[in-house]
Amino acid sequence: MTKSKLSTWLLMLPSTGMLALLVVAPLAVLVFASLIQGNNLALDAALSLGNYATILEKGLFFPLMGKSLAMAGSVTAACILLAYPTAYGLAKCVGEKHRNLLVVLIIIPFFTSQLLLIYSMMVLLQANGPVMSLLGLFGRNASTSILYTNFAVFLILLYEFLPYMVLCLYSSMCKIEDNQLYAAQVMGAGKARRFLDVIFPLSSPGLLSGIIIVFVPAAGSFVEANLAGGTNGMLIGSYIDTNFSVSLNIGRGCALCVLFLLVLCVITLIINAVIRGVAGRRL
Amino acid sequence: MADLKIVDVRKSYGKKEVLKGVSLTAGTGEFLALLGPSGCGKTTLLNTISGIVRQDAGQVLVDGRDISRSPIEKRNIGVVFQNYALFAHMNVFENVAYPLRLKKVPKAELQQRVGQALETVRLDGYAPRRIAQLSGGEQQRVALARAIVYRPDILLLDEPLSALDRKIREQMQIEVRRIQREIGITTVFVTHDQGEALSMADRVLLMHGGQIIEDNTPAEVYLHPKSAFAADFIGASNVLEGRYEHGRVNAGGLALPVGEQAVSDGARVRALIKEENLALLPPGQGDLSARIQDKLFLGQSIRITLRCGERILFALIPAREAEPLTVGSDVDLRVMGASVFAL
Secondary structure: OOHHHHHHHHHHHHHHHHHHHHHHHHHHHHHHHHOOOOOOOOOOOOOOOHHHHHHHHHOOHHHHHHHHHHHHHHHHHHHHHHHHHHHHHHHHHOOHHHHHHHHHHHHHHHHOOHHHHHHHHHHHHOOOOHHHHHHHOOOOOOOOOOOOOHHHHHHHHHHHHHHHHHHHHHHHHOOOOHHHHHHHHHOOOOHHHHHHHHHHHHHHHHHHHHHHHHHHHHHOOOHHHHHHOOOOOOOHHHHHHHHHHOOOOHHHHHHHHHHHHHHHHHHHHHHHHHHHHHHOOOO | OOOEEEEEEEEEEOOEEEEEEEEEEEOOOOEEEEEOOOOOOHHHHHHHHHOOOOOOEEEEEEOOEEOOOOOHHHOOEEEEOOOOOOOOOOEHHHHHHHHHHHOOOOHHHHHHHHHHHHHHOOOOOOOOOEHHHOOHHHHHHHHHHHHHOOOOOEEEEEOOOOOOOHHHHHHHHHHHHHHHHHHOOEEEEEEOOHHHHHHHOOEEEEEEOOEEEEEEOHHHHHHOOOOHHHHHHOOOEEEEEEEEEOOEEEEOOEEEEOOOOOOOOOOEEEEEEEHHHEEEEOOOOOOEEEEEEEEEEOOOEEEEEEEEOOEEEEEEEEHHHHOOOOOOOEEEEEEOOOEEEEO
8 A cells, every 4th residue: 555545544534434433333223223122222132123023013104104205205396396496596587696695595594493493384374373364364264274284294394495405406507507598599499498408407416416305304304293293293203203202112213213214215216216317318 | 591680779788888779781691700899799789689688779680570579489590609508418419409309300300400410510420429528629510510400590609719729719710611601601700809700701890889880891891991990909000199291190200101091181190000011121211210129929920119219110020031130220111001090
C-alpha cells in the first residue's frame, strides 16, 4: 500500500466509522433483538424465529403494512401533483428577485417542531374550527369534523411532506435551460408535449429523490395517526410503537421493524426502476 | 421556403426601448447577418421572428402572412440556439427526429429524413451517440440538423459559433454557408463578430441602439460605410476629428489628404481611415511623414504604430512588407481610402 493510499484510508476512517457505528451496528442489533423472546436482551439469549411466526399468525402486519403503504402512496401522489406546478412556477416563471423569498416561505415550516405542526393542523380541522366554519357557510354542518379520520391523517402528512417534494423538484428544474423549452416549442411542441418530453425526463432525478424522501418516512409515520387518526387510525408505525411503549415486547417490535425495512427496500427498488424506465424510454 | 419581412417592430423592456422601429426584408433563400455590439437589440429582433419575444408593435410577415400573433409552436421556424439547447436525455437520432415525431411523420419517412439531415451536416453514423459524447462542433451540427429536418420556412441562428474554438469556428462558418446554400433556406444569423458576418452573409445588417443603421452587401458595408459608427465598428480604423478643406482633413496640426468627399468645405467632420488603408512609403514619396514607434506582430500582418506630429496612427501591413521597417526609422504615409462624415 502506497503512502497516498494509506492517507486516503485514514481520511475515510471517520465517515466509515460513523456509518459502521450508527447504521450497520444498530441494524445488526435490531436483527439480533428480533430473534430473542420478550425482553431478554443478553448475548447468550436463545435465538429463534418465534417472533416472526407470532407476527404472521396474528395477521395484523400485512393489513397494517398495506394501509401504511396506501397512505404513504396517496400522500406521495398528492405531493407530486401539488409540487410539480409549484416547482415549475418557482424555477421558470418567477423572477429571480422574488425566487429566494418564495423558497424561504416554503422552508419556514421546517423551523417548527413536528408536534406543533400536527397540533396546529388539528386546531384548524377540529369541529367548529376555522376550516369547518368556512365549510359551514356552504351548507356543511360545522359541528362535525373530518378530524379523527384517515383523511385527516392524510391531510396532515401531506402538509408536512409537501415542502420536501417541492424543493426536490425545484432544484432539478432549475437545471433545465429556458432555451431547451423554447427549442421544443419552436419545433412545434405544445404545453403538454413540452412537459412530457422535456420537463418530466429532465426533472426525474428530483422526482425520484422526492418520492423516496416523502414515501419512506410517511410509510413509517405514527404520531399523526395516533393523534389525529381516531380509533381506526392505526398504521404500521403505531403497531411497532405499541410493542415498544405499551406492551414492552422488544423482540417482537424489532421483528416488526425488520419486516417493515425489508418491504420498504423492495418498494424503493421498484420505484427507482419504474421512474428510470418511464423517464428514460426515449434513450 | 419563404421570404421574410419585418415592418416597424418595436419592443421596450420597462423604460428601455430595445427595438426602435426596425424594418427589414429577406428574399427567399437569402442569408442575412444581424451584426452589432452586445445590447444593440439583435437577439431581441431575432426572437421576435421566432415568437420567443412578443413585440409591442409592428409585424413579422413570412411569405406575406402576418405571424406576429401566432404562438411559437405554430410558426414553422427553425432556430439554432447559442448554447445549442439539445436534449441531453435523447441520443443524436432522437434529437433530430423530435420535431418529426411531433408532426407524426410516418416511421419510414422519419428514418429517411433524419438520415438525410445527419448526412447534410456530415454526421452520418452518429445517430446512436449520446449528446454528452459529442464535441462542441458536433453538437453544433446536431442542433443544425434538428433545426432544418422539419423544413421550416425560415432558419434563425443565434450566435451559434461563438462557443467554438477558432479553428472549428472557421470550419463551421464554411459548413453553415454550404448547408444554407444547399437547402436554399432563408436565413437570419445573429453575430457580434464582424468577420463572421462579412464572410458568411449575402447582406449585412448593422444594428446600433435598437435600429438597423446599415443594410448592404458585405463588400459595400466594409468599403463604403454610410455612417461613422459603421466605419468604426467594421474593421479597425484611425479616427480623426477636424475640419474638411479641399480634399484634406485638418486635425490637430495634421493635414490628411483624403480625396474629394461629399461634404462641404469648412465643415467639421469625422474621418475614419482603415488601418490597411494607410500605406507606408520611403521618405519623400508620400503625403506626410511619420516615425515608426512600434511594431506588433500579428502573424500574417503587422500593426505599426506611427507618430505623426502630435498624433498616433496605426497601419496594418502584410508581414513580408514590414520586415525592412525598423522601429525609430522615418517613413512617408499615403491615405489610400477614407470615410468622412460631417458632424
